[in-house]
Amino acid sequence: MVIRPHDLIEVSNLKYLSFYEDKEWVTASLRRAPFVVVRRAGLLANSHIPVGIRGTERNQRESALLDPEGVCQLVSPYAIAERQMWNCLSATRRQQPVLQVLDLLAEIMLDWRWGPVGSAGFEIVTQYPTVKETSDLDLVIDGSEVIDYAAAERLVHKLEHLGVRIDIQLETRDGAYVLREILERRASTVVLRTSSGPKLVRNPWQ
Template sequence: MVIHPHDLIEVSNLKYLSLNEDKEWVTASLRRTPFVVVRRADPSADGYIPVGVRGQERNQREAAFLDPKGVCQIVSPYAIAKRQMWNFLSTERRQQPVLQLMDVVAEMMADWRWGPAGSAGFEIATGCPAVKASSDLDLVIDGSEAIDYSTAEGLLRKLEQLDVRIDIQLEVKEGAYVLREILERRTSTVMLRTSSGPRLVRNPWQ
């Protein structure tokens, strides 16, 4: 079983989740929508998957670990984009600014392996309302191969013309970079976000 940060996992039974403490909103959220998101952290000593639970409020985020036996299905951001799963949402929900833009974003990103993460990815994959009128759009791009900087700069310029703020993480084998930080870096190093914490590197594809 291969999983990556930002993947959404449907949990077959809540008994497979290990939580630091019982919180009423966590249980309620999981019963309503039994999905967790894979965190960028090392697995536990017994091989449990680091995941996070989303609540309805922005400050409701809970770290947990999931026994691999509890994995029912995995939905990656790339699968969401490939299948254009936002088309399965109700017409009413697609009026939200972030969701309204998905077809336009898909057209702009046609030459990339990409997908939505964050609240947009969660709502599109689960059907559970998570996006608000003020929500940003979080995207991930497959950065396993070195990107062409001028092409990436052109993409950012096009995305910046849209009516919502868009944040893009470039996923590589060792972790992730913020695309904007790579393109705008003013020093010889850039921040790589890894499962064991951030570190500065000189060449993103070394």
């Protein structure tokens, strides 16, 4: 089983989760939607999966470790896009701005391997309403191979006209970059987000 940052995992039983600090809202949230998101830090540390738990409020985020035995279902951001899983949401929920643009986004992103993460990805997979009117749309793009800078600039330009703020992380074999940073700083260093912390890198693919 290949597990990557941003993957959503349905937990079969809460007994498989180890919390750093047990808070009342954490258990309540997991009972409503027993899903966690894979964190980048220390991936598969001590054979356990580092995960994050979302609450109903923006400041409610909790780190935990998940025993692999507790993985009931795993959904990657790329699978969400490939299956266009947002079509399973109710018509009412799809009126939220970041969910409303997904069909058009899928057409624009035809030449890219991509997927929604953050609140949009979470709601699409869990069917639990987490997206708000003011939510940004967070995406990941597969950057395991060197990207075409001109094509990436055209993509960013098209996305700017969708009416919602879109933030894109480029996922490489070594970690993740913010796509805009790569495009703006191609002649200097950019920040690579790795499992051991951020690093300054001059060439994203070396």
